[in-house]
Amino acid sequence: KTGFTLKVSAALKEGRVTPTELCQRCLALIKSTKFLNAYITVAEETALKQAEESEERYRRGQPLGILDGIPIAVKDNFNTAGIETTCASNMLKGYISPYNATVVQKLLDHGAVLLGKTNLDEFAMGSGSTDGVFGPVRNPWSYSKQHKEKSVPKSHSEDEKSGWVITGGSSGGSAAAVSSFTCFAALGSDTGGSTRNPAAHCGVVGLKPTYGLISRHGLIPLVNSMDVPGILTRCVDDAAVLLGSLAGHDPKDSTTIQDDFKPFELPNLTDMSKLSVGIPKEYHAPGLSSEILALWSKAADLFKNAGAKVVEVSLPHTRYSIVCYHVLCTAEVASNMARFDGLEYGHRSDMKDSTESMYAATRREGFNDVVRGRILSGNYFLLKQNYEKYFVKAQKVRRLIANDFVKVFRSGVDILLTPTTLSDAAPYMEFIQEDNRTRSAQDDILTQAANMAGLPAINVPTALSERGLPVGLQFIGRSFQEKQLLTVAKWFEKQVQFPVIQLEEVKRHDSGVFQHQKSAAFS
């Protein structure tokens, strides 16, 4: 058992470090890494209070569990009582949630310390975390020794301004927060890959659970039939710990399954002979970098050499997944964004002529181009004359995509191995050359189908690219078989020994606790 949360939890129990010390160090690190723009709101006062309460529980010898006292961050599209929730949009600037999302409440009930809300693309629409009103998030790896060594030296000022790379998105803030050691875990959301994509670019573990396993109550919805809360951590064991505290039926979310969920620990895989790994050939997508292709192939060999059965499989409708998503997503967005009218919460325009003109002005002022674009497209596909042609058609194609997976898993394959992204993180200046929809269509291609079929999927950091930036690989599992998925992911993580990021800022704030994490990677 090498989970970092487990190690820190042990340290807290033994009194080698206190929750308030831990909280203070994380808050200090957040301050010194402010240039990353990972956090929209830092809840300093409440976090310290939570840490004090945790410390009291440890003093009495009654911690609430492994997560008691552990600092975590939450993507700013989850409602957090008393703390601003903005979705990185003008529409919700100043909106103080009156309640906690179920997943937030569960974390707090386990004693976790909520450090703050992380940055994202506006309303989680995007694949770069560049399109929010609070500005883009910078990938911590831009400032790593590993990347700087591989970068072409530029003039100092030029490098400062234009050299940094994106985090990916839309949960970029959460990924950057975990990657830069400012928290032990973070919540993201995943609708088309929004947790796995930034996880891959930031070198962290990104888990998308099965649709229906974790409650969406309080997660401001994008696509109700695909959204899931995502988990970002520095190792697979931690993801299992977080999953254990979050999964299970929620009476407030009728799309959560009623089955009992039992938290689990991950065994160490020794006998690989019973494992069948599928390699979907369609995931060799156009634009896939030769680097990642090579890594994917190397990974397949790793499994083969360990005794697992590795087979090429086919998911024939893969290339339509992104088109299907485009129609279904915009349609659901058109519906979900209708709630923002300025009347009960959020931004309200000064326009007073009529209800409709007030709504129109409010939405005109509150939403950015991307959001408005998706609402308009969605409404187009839902017009009476287009409904069958586009919306229902997309629902039919969705079934074909989901059936592709069913067929493959029925043929004896336990798990699928694919790349997560087409390449390593792009420089910001390059990324913004293309518009949001084009980028999303390109970047979601490898992650989207899992959302379409509702399957669990995880990004595991695998290696550094030639530019010294993280590259991850993705495992897709059977519905509700998170234990198997995470067990295989953990085995793979151990094999690849992904390097720890070397950041100047972290070195300055380093303490015995952080040393634990670094050494744990090599244990």
Place this chain on the structure above:
Amino acid sequence: QKVSVEVLDHLEHLALVDFRDSEGVERLQKAIQFADQLHEVNTDGVEPMDSVLEDRWCLYLREDDVTEGNCTKELLENAREKVEEYFVAPPGNIPLPKLEERETFLQGS
């Protein structure tokens, strides 16, 4: 192939968001073009899928017991305009001005 001004106007009415500029209209055109790829797929005899949980999950009804509420104060907290326990809206039943009278980018088209 291009979307008519009537439809664009209709969409602005339905969505209560504006296209803002030619880029906005172009964005829709491209979105439609992109979506048209769906028609390459043969979906004869395929049922539309509403939810991935269709097999395992029956939408259930619970007992009609009040389990929460009495939170008027919290709910009104985030509204900008309110009077006593009411949200205040500008007068309703007034349709948006027609295309010719509205301030919209589409007027020029």
